[in-house]
Amino acid sequence: MIQMAEDAKNNPPHFTNAGFDIVAIAASAGGLTAQIKVLSTLPAEFPAAIAIVQHISPEHPSFMAEILSRRTDITVKQAQEGDDLSPGTAYIAPPNRHLLVNDDGTLSLSQSKLVHFLRPSADLLFESVAATYKERAIAIVLTGTGSDGAMGVEAIKKMGGTVIVQDLKTAEFSGMPSAAIQTGNVDFILPLDEISRVLVSLVMGKCN
Template sequence: MADDVPGASSGAGERYAVVALAASAGGITALGKVLGELPAGFGVPVLVVQHLDPRHETVIAEVLARRTALHVKLAEADEHLRPGTVYVAPPNRHLLAGPWGVVSLASTELVHFVRPSADLLFESVAGAYGSRAIACVLTGTGRDGAMGVAAVKSRGGTVIVQDPASAEFAGMPEAALTANPVDFVLPIDEIGLVIRGLIEARAK
């Protein structure tokens, strides 16, 4: 149960504890726009799944760090999540948020032909944080993330989906919208501002 985990809650008015973002094709640009709207001192950690080519080393953390005031790094197993830090799933590893705010990385089977999986990230965030989680699906091909946002909604969390009309690739946003009712459908230029506003509103 989410309520058994510190930081998780079923109370919709309590402070948010985590933001999870997922993207695939076109995602670097979209992630940069969202993260660029989040200020230094942002009050919660941000977890990111971006589908990457597992055959090559990635410089995604360095690229995104140039577009945001937040600290950006590749996630490491067993590290504790810290506010104001962006944790990016390494290539070919699933990124999971575990109890007590501890990161897990897994090399288990592909989900919808991909690893890392947005579905697994969102499901782990739903289980660990309940209504204190924000999950966001950005541009990408395929259906990854659709099952995960359903899990977040079922635990009382908040779901944001990029408006498919503003997405470079509409597959992931469209799949998320057909799978479950969501809280916000927004153009890419508004998503970061809304996330910031949600976090700040509940922090008061």
């Protein structure tokens, strides 16, 4: 059982003009292409922070931040210990490190044990986000093999957050989306092309 603090004593900062403060994204196989699709159409003034877990080889450096930075107007960086969450910025978990959101709105990196044979773990990210941001959190599960993220999705919903999952028809690999959907805790099941539009609507209130 994954254990995270469930009632943070400190309140994390809320961002101005944001319906939600943080968007946590999980992906595995096929995830880079999917994330480019989601992030590339976000406006530079997107008012929430984004935290990303992408399953990649722990033996090699990641160039995801550089690749995504060239395809989106928001800021993208590899997360570092102690980073303060900022609106319009996406933080990517480094290889072989769990990415956690603390109750003061900072980030922690951990080399604690593998979760379902994985590090970084989407479940750990989602559970930390749920405990910290509660109803002001959005979790997104994109293409990938396995079931990482499903336990975290349940935590997000339990704390009042919102869950978006890529539909199985547009997911290159359906394992992670399918596992999330099967929890019964999903608010939106969307084709990849529609996720960014709905995300902007939820966070910025630009459409109904």
